[in-house]
Amino acid sequence: MGDSSASYIHLVHHLIEECIIFNMSKEECMETLSKHANIKPIITSTVWKELEKENREFFEAYTKSREAGSSEMVTKQRIQKMLFDLTQSGDNSTTTDDDGDESESDD
Incomplete structure (x- = not known):
């Protein structure tokens, strides 16, 4: 399960980067990923916050x-x-x- 969780987080990370390319806010990114990639907003928010800490x-x-x-x-x-x-x-x-x-x- 650990490997699939890591790949899922990596996918969310990549999708957040795509949202950033389109100049989206965190909220816009959460809404977009929820609607188009079926990713729960809490997951997007958590990964976004970790990216903010690292960068x-x-x-x-x-x-x-x-x-x-x-x-x-x-x-x-x-x-x-x-x-x-x-x-x-x-x-x-x-x-x-x-x-x-x-x-x-x-x-």
Whole structure:
């Protein structure tokens, strides 16, 4: 049983690494492995915690990177909303017809 347990943990370890490649959080990884690989979240969480202990510096950098990426995403969404709002209300000199073509208005 010991050998099969070790290979199972090795599999979970490998799958966690795949989740990290896709920039998933621990929670996202637990949910994904539960849903797609039928691995209990407690197993994923336990292996993840052990990996964090063994690779503390990597996981600190990984967490910071994810947080920075999240901040960048929020910033990009705000910029996109601002640009959308500006195009909808800021310039009334052009209108868009049903085909999506712009035309100048005669003000």
